[in-house]
Amino acid sequence: MMEATAALSFQSCSLIGGEKRGRKSWEILRFSPGLGEERRIQAVNLRQSKLRTCSVRAKGHESKICCSCKKSWAGELSNLHSSVDEALILKRKSEEVLPELNGQCIYLVGMMGSGKSTIGRILSEALGYSFFDSDKLVEEAVGMSSVTDIFKEHSEAFFRDSESKVLRDLSSMCRLVVATGGGAVIRPINWKYMKQGITVWLDVPLEALAKRIAADGTASRPLLPQEPGDPYTEALARLSALSKERGEDYANADARVCLQNIADKQGHGDVSILTPTAIAVEALVKIDSFLTVDVPASQSTLPRVKG
Ligand SMILES: Nc1ncnc2c1ncn2[C@@H]1O[C@H](COP(=O)(O)OP(=O)(O)O)[C@@H](O)[C@H]1O
Ligand SMILES: O=C(O)C1=C[C@@H](OP(=O)(O)O)[C@@H](O)[C@H](O)C1
Known part of the structure; x- marks a missing residue:
């Protein structure tokens, strides 16, 4: 449930602006495992060649999301090899x-x-x-x-x-x-x-x-x-x-x-x-x-x- 909420928040947050309308550009790749309060989400934008990592911290019913964006996902692919299912x-x-x-x-x-x-x-x-x-x-x-x-x-x-x-x-x-x-x-x-x-x-x-x-x-x-x-x-x-x-x-x-x-x-x-x-x-x-x-x-x- 927490994961689903986090994914929805992530997809609807302002990060999505500027891309083709009506098409989902960000793909959630993974949630960090673990059951702690903070989770990390990795998402890749294949159209814009970008990789983003977000920390999601649960606060009551809200989720606070902090994001960092890497310039090029191609530049990250060597790291992704081990962590992402190609x-x-x-x-x-x-x-x-x-x-x-x-x-x-x-x-x-x-x-x-x-x-x-x-x-x-x-x-x-x-x-x-x-x-x-x-x-x-x-x-x-x-x-x-x-x-x-x-x-x-x-x-x-x-x-x-x-x-x-x-x-x-x-x-x-x-x-x-x-x-x-x-x-x-x-x-x-x-x-x-x-x-x-x-x-x-x-x-x-x-x-x-x-x-x-x-x-x-x-x-x-x-x-x-x-x-x-x-x-x-x-x-x-x-x-x-x-x-x-x-x-x-x-x-x-x-x-x-x-x-x-x-x-x-x-x-x-x-x-x-x-x-x-x-x-x-x-x-x-x-x-x-x-x-x-x-x-x-x-x-x-x-x-x-x-x-
Ligand atoms: N990305 C790759 N990395 C390493 N070897 C590859 C790669 N792609 C193809 N090969 C190998 O190179 C050889 C030629 O590949 P192939 O697909 O038959 O090329 P082509 O059809 O263009 O002649 C094959 O032995 C294949 O396994
Ligand atoms: O480069 C060429 O002229 C050729 C490439 C070969 O195909 P592959 O590219 O599949 O090896 C084959 O069509 C023939 O030997 C000629």
């Missing part, structure tokens, strides 16, 4: 973004190994969307079990044509999260298909990509050197060349999730400790910003919404 934040943020998406698909783009499949699965589950990996769809369409075999037995151009057909077919559907192949961005026609939905670039430092790929092996990635040698150094060299060729292409995406920026905001700068769930939350934050940005009346168009 899954709850993901759930709350996806509930907030879902109505704004209005069924539009999400296309994840980024270099190979950037986490498109990993983050895509998490996003699809959180949003109740279906997940597709475009490489897998190409394999099914061609009737071969790996992209590497398609490159070997046919050609890269054949693979790219099949990839474009897959993206064309997906573009008429809704409520999907699609992990695209790392090279899907190089063909302008693919952008036409992907822009039927929201495109999100997972921007991961090359060193982190090379580490992941060296750990996974390059067998499933035909554009990377397959010869013996130091896998990290070889992957890094090839990824650097591909990234130079494609840098501008990825930047066409509607939203950019830059892992280095997240890690810097958290104050440690280490992208390797960012969890896939935290990255998925950041993707939703960026999608939300893209969808809710004020469009001047002169430039407004009908919403890009399907069925």
Whole structure:
């Protein structure tokens, strides 16, 4: 009872001013346990990237609430790791973004190994969307079990044509999260298909990509050197060349999730400790910003919404 009263007081206190009307922006994360007179509440505002902690002191029938506000919740995430259930934040943020998406698909783009499949699965589950990996769809369409075999037995151009057909077919559907192949961005026609939905670039430092790929092996990635040698150094060299060729292409995406920026905001700068769930939350934050940005009346168009 005390907790419910405190939560209501917290939500209705003046802290809420200045945000979108009619939408709950502050999420109560936790009450301190214990049965004492004073309790602490942590709440996060995903829209404004803020974390607040309140002490609630019971005085008769009233609750006195003292609040402190931290500038950036992203900057607090390392602390939150131990104290806050990331899954709850993901759930709350996806509930907030879902109505704004209005069924539009999400296309994840980024270099190979950037986490498109990993983050895509998490996003699809959180949003109740279906997940597709475009490489897998190409394999099914061609009737071969790996992209590497398609490159070997046919050609890269054949693979790219099949990839474009897959993206064309997906573009008429809704409520999907699609992990695209790392090279899907190089063909302008693919952008036409992907822009039927929201495109999100997972921007991961090359060193982190090379580490992941060296750990996974390059067998499933035909554009990377397959010869013996130091896998990290070889992957890094090839990824650097591909990234130079494609840098501008990825930047066409509607939203950019830059892992280095997240890690810097958290104050440690280490992208390797960012969890896939935290990255998925950041993707939703960026999608939300893209969808809710004020469009001047002169430039407004009908919403890009399907069925
Ligand atoms: N945030 C992360 N931190 C550490 N490893 C990750 C992260 N996201 C993905 N990985 C790992 O990196 C590798 C490539 O991820 P994947 O999702 O297959 O990338 P993509 O689909 O972009 O090629 C996998 O081994 C995966 O487990
Ligand atoms: O970057 C690329 O050109 C490619 C990336 C691969 O997908 P992932 O990004 O899922 O590894 C796959 O489509 C193919 O090997 C080509």
